[in-house]
Amino acid sequence: MSPTAQATAAARRVVFPFTAIVGQEEMKLALLLNVIDPKIGGVMIMGDRGTGKSTTIRALADLLPEIPVVANDPFNSDPSDPDLMSDEVRQQLQQGADIPVVPKKVQMVDLPLGATEDRVCGTIDIEKALSEGVKAFEPGLLAKANRGILYVDEVNLLDDHLVDVLLDSAASGWNTVEREGISIRHPARFVLVGSGNPEEGELRPQLLDRFGMHAEIRTVKEPALRVQIVEQRSEFDQNPPVFLEQYQSQQEELQQKIINAQKLLPSVTIDYDLRVKISEVCSELDVDGLRGDIVTNRAAKAIAAYEERTEVTIDDIRRVMTLCLRHRLRKDPLESIDSGYKVQKTFSRVFGVELSEETTQQNGTGQKIGLRN
Template identity: 50%
Template sequence: MSSGSAERSPGDRVRFFPFSAIVGMEEAKLALLVNAVNPLVGGVVLAGDKGTGKSTLVRAFAQVLPEQPVAKGCPYNCNPFNPSEMCDYHSELWSRGERVEYEYRRMRVVDLPLNATPDRVAGSIDVEQTIKTGRVAFKPGLLAEANRQILYIDEVNLLEDYIADLILDAAASGWNIVEREGVSFKHPSRFVLVGSMNPEEGMLRPQLLDRFGLYVPVEASMNPEERAEIVERVEEFARDPESFYKRGEPHERQIQERVSRARDLLGRVTIDRDLLRLVTSTVVKHGIKTHRAEIVIVRAAKAIAALEGRARVELEDVVKAMELALRHRLASKPFEEPKEKLEEVIRELTGEKPDKKDGGEGGGASTPWERGTPGPSGSGKSNRIEAFLKDFSEFPAAIGKVFLDDTRAGSRAPNRGSRAFRVTAVASLKGVPIDAIPPIGQQLADVDLPATLRASAASSLTVPITINPLSIRVRVRKEKLPVLHVLLLDTSGSMRVRKKISVAKSILRSLVEEAYPKRTYVSLVVFRGLE
């Protein structure tokens, strides 16, 4: 076999379903390829129901990316030809005119677990080196491992906010900067950020969602032919992964070569001033305040043009980029689908009339692997409560509004994210560590070893270092507390009981649906008279 980028070693690439063999999901594939061409687009969120192939697509994605030169033995996967993407060690070699040894490595998926700590993500003290030398040494974390790779966060909507902030800050700047007690370090951290989530389990906070460049809804195909094709391919892959992959290997190689050419061309791609003004005016017209919107649109449009082999951005590239970049940024009214707002924006750009969906089955595939995906026919969620309340005038306050101000004084205002009404407790033995402090009294149940070693190294005069009682640090943890919603129902005979019960059932159902993804509790208390 030749030494090209499609070369495989035993046990490599065969473990995952081929990217080109995945049926449909064309918009999600395009979003991933755009980020592969230009990681500064800011990553992509794949949002859809469980079992729709989001994780399968991401793991297959790494297989179609070309090999890249990496500084030999570097834990940060440095670019040996670009000093702005080198760690301090290799940057110093470069500045002295010395040659940086390198090798070719295939990009891979680095998984970030939901229970990852800040030390594991950003990096922490190297305990072994610190004890041996008496000097604080840095141990790279996942952000170092993910440099020039794919950082994948499954169920990103359930990730702790402060961990998400660490990752998104590094993704935006391309650098991971660690400033902690006894540790001051920075290293390159440029990665293709991919998150997947099930909206039923709660949405990302708007502030975090905006930090992702692109957003793609992933829906299960409702085309019986496509679903049958999916079953056949999955079964064939399960029976003989090796032969299945070989059958589609030419398609995988074509995608690799396409990405390589697009990367080389990207720096020469230009966008006309008129198109740029069209982008910014559209963003302003629809009330999008963040500047990330137009920046991401332009970067994505250039990457799309490069993938098509063009050095000039055209209107169709801008339209595709807007479809990917604006869906999660368009403000929508209650019960208004963001998809409808996005279609309105696209019609304004292209001058098309409202699209009338046809119920066709879709065209044929251009290759045995590739097949189109029919457009989803999603429907908005109806307001079930409204019908019950239309003629019911005995409620003293609207649903969801504060009835007794003093009962919720000082509480946090709810937001549209998945963490509204969430309460936390500090100084618990459970939860996520957020700090390390000297022990209070004789409490030594949760010693933070890295923090203890940092404090000991700063005060110790001998090597190996010695740990004294004044250097011991214990963890401070933050734990989420359960939230309870209580619905009180007065069933007194004079209160039009039958209609009130109907209203209560509707409200209770709505509360339960809202509570499930947020993992909160709902209780119904029924009373009558003095009982």
């Protein structure tokens, strides 16, 4: 590491390394797949307090490779992709202007619970617009989150209207602000990650359905693992640089794996028969709409790319299906069967594969999904 790189690392806030996080495989897998293909549509993470949700998301943002952005641009515009650049940058490019480009860490934007719509979407200064004839726009958090990760802790306590705004931007990739006949839009393509504690209430089903994946995490029960987590944390807190160095090579390896997967993703194919069976599972589970089918297809391709393959296997589908469908099932208050188990059971019947013993044992406690490195 060069002296300048060391200085930059020292100036940045020290973040717990992603590869050092013990357990919570389901959450880690969902986050990695969304980074490989942001079009999956984000992750909703539901789980007990103190299970490392925020730590894991910050660790992921820190792990991601730097991206090229247009210098001094409030929207982190991409210098080459028109869908990820502001109208101003696009005009400059069309006029043949020379655009300065700088590398930048992927942004992770925290959305505070009390945020107003103006703070999230940005505001237009009407007085300035009328007196000076310019579109005076003050960018909000969605502008800052473009090409990054937008994290909403306790998303189930956020105003429904704001959740709607976030999901609209995440789905369309654009944010539009209109006021007094003046309209401004800018790119807002980000991975939306929401987390919450089920005890504090669920999200409305129509909002929940718009999250691509839904990961459930629980407090680790095995005493030996709990001790390992506690020891790791105190080791990190006592001397972060030494702790980070231990995981440096694993971090770099995983970072490279993500880059390779993003490049390989467009070449990944999924057999027609498998696509039909995915839709058959969704149909049998009575999933409303086609979002479940689309997300499962995307996630299966992303996991294949992550494992450096260009063809999706039945096992890929098995490992992502619960994450993609469990929150789309209609809830029957009288039913005691866990929704994850229900998805796996239908999957095994349609695809003609046996339910693993582990899944059968875990009926009611959630499905464990393997993350291979």
